Amino acid sequence: MYDGDIKGLLVFGSNPFVSGPDANKETKALENLDWMVAADLFETETAAFWKKEAGADPKKIKTEVFFLPAAASYEKAGTITNSGRWIQFRWKAVDPVGEDMSDLEIFNILGKKMKEIYKDSTDPKDKPIQDLVWDYPEHDEAKLLDEVQREINGYDLTTGKLMAKFADLRDDGTTSCGVWIYCGMYTEEGNKTQWRDNSDPSGMGVYPKWSFAWPANRRIVYNRCSADPAGKPWSEDKKVIWWEDGSWTGIDVPDFIVANAPTDPDGDKAFIMKDDGKGGLFAVMADGPFPEHYEPWESPVKNLLSSVQFNPVAKIWDTPMNPQGSPDEYPIIGTTYRVVEHWQAGIMTRNCPWLAELMPEAFVEISKELAKEKGINNGDMVTIVSARGKVKAVACVTPRFKPFEMNGKIYHEIGVIWHYGFQGIAKGDPANRLTPHIGCANSHTPEYKAFLCDIYKGVK
């Protein structure tokens, strides 16, 4: 986007103006867009990036921005999936305010418009859009959601019946399925994401009829591991699946081929998703398998634990506006974090008066020692500067921060609260203007938590 290759942006429930690393660059990139469609509960900083308060010159920005008011989670039905793999249906509590719509409805309208625009095109690249089946109902949110859930589960294209389990899916064009791991969540028996039976027959906290757990309503993955190779439970207190009287039995959906007896050649293979059926300490990843300490991209010290200073496989975007600071110029270690009163990029919570009352503005935590060195008093407005940008914040001088002594030298650390932006009730500069645009080798998660900076009293 920064290079001008991407012309349009749909930004739903996301606020990179505040949350993106090297936020100045992310904001600059938005200026290259022809159009942006933003949907959120309140106008985000990202949707208002072109305004004077954002530090931009509106006259110079040609981006056309459409802001769509989105329904909050209480104003729409849908599902959430938790880290325990439960897909739980949630019913709508109240009707949306004003013209608010659920994301699903917004996408439905966008999809229909798109089909209409491309229907007479002869350009072969538009063929996928023309071939796309998009026959969802209009103006009926509950029906739309139901259809989409059925489609995600999948159905038999001949009989029209919903698929019972992913093992029945075929690659010969006779069945369809949106997401195979979710197959089984909505069968001819009904919508299992709406299951709300909180009984726990085994007493082990399994709750087999509370919502649906992907895949196959299996509550504990790799549950073959609960029994030894001969099929005997490792622990009588924690037995999940075991071999008894010539067959497998237990309290959960087995996660292995049940046709295999423990004595069969593959009868002790507990990891169904691995080709060899065995657990592994090693995995194919860009980084690993052994842990090693590397210093952050910006660090004031030499790596004492390895001859290699910085992770050689980390992703560094070698682009403009992502300079690396040196410890001579930026001697202080910076980190960013959250407060409980605000959620992520803050557009929901910074607009909530009761939460804004509790955490009204951006602040930075610094040690008493650094405060003394820099002549900063508790409650002073200060400026923090990194190679990429600068922000102002209120100083919170606290004994909870302490200087580090490393290699016989004293190093200071500061912590900046990052939720803030110029919109809403609780306001402040986005701390991510300080952070670098580099990523973890495996996941590309940005290195938000360590960078070099400097701090001084006042704003200039």
Added chain:
Amino acid sequence: MPNKGYLVDTSKCIGCRGCVVACKQWNQLPAERTSFKGTYQTVPDLTANNYTIVTFHEYEEDGQIKWYFTKRQCMHCLDPVCLKVCPQKAISKTDTGAVVRDREKCVGCQYCAAACPFHVPRYDKVNDKETKCSLCPERTAEGELPACVKACITGALQYGDRDQLLAIANKRVSELKAEYPNANVYGDKQAGGTNIIYVLADKPEKYGFEEDPKVSIAITAWQDIIQPYFPWLIALTGAVSVFSFFSTRLLGVGKEKAHEGEGIHG
């Protein structure tokens, strides 16, 4: 009915202030404009729009950092002074010992605020009324928990019978003693005992509490000596006023006496 209240176990409090927001939501209290002044305690004290606050106390002792959080609100005294001094009889106790005020009867005279040993009631200028926590009697009467207790995610707040809460508090303090030698129960005897019981990990003063909160002597005199004889005292003060008027005007003495008379009269 037994006395009911809640336990504030500060050793389990994480300072999230969920209780504060729940209180404001239930009582529909508007937010106030605040600023960050170098402490997480952005609401410095109780206000007419904040019946409860969480206070933050940071200490560094022997190289150890201590960050104590506690909750402040009406303590719901067993023998509430505010109830005694209220000239309108606007304050009463529910059958479970919650100290509540009748908004209609309150005339905003602020006697209760002056009398409170814990400095709790706040004057709502807009409506000319005194305000404070009521222990959510409309919720508890329906078998619901007080809003703050309901919102507490760590179990630092527990609602129940005062006797049981005291037993829990004493047990908890004995557990904490090993790590926190100054741990103590607060509210068991302060101001004659309160329905809000605290487990404090350190001395009360470390949490901004007075070890032994006292009712001012003037108030004690008011509640125990003057108010019981209120009907004829009015006549007496009236007489004193008349006397002082003459004595001041005619004799040029007794100025101070006259002022005392007015002070008591209010």
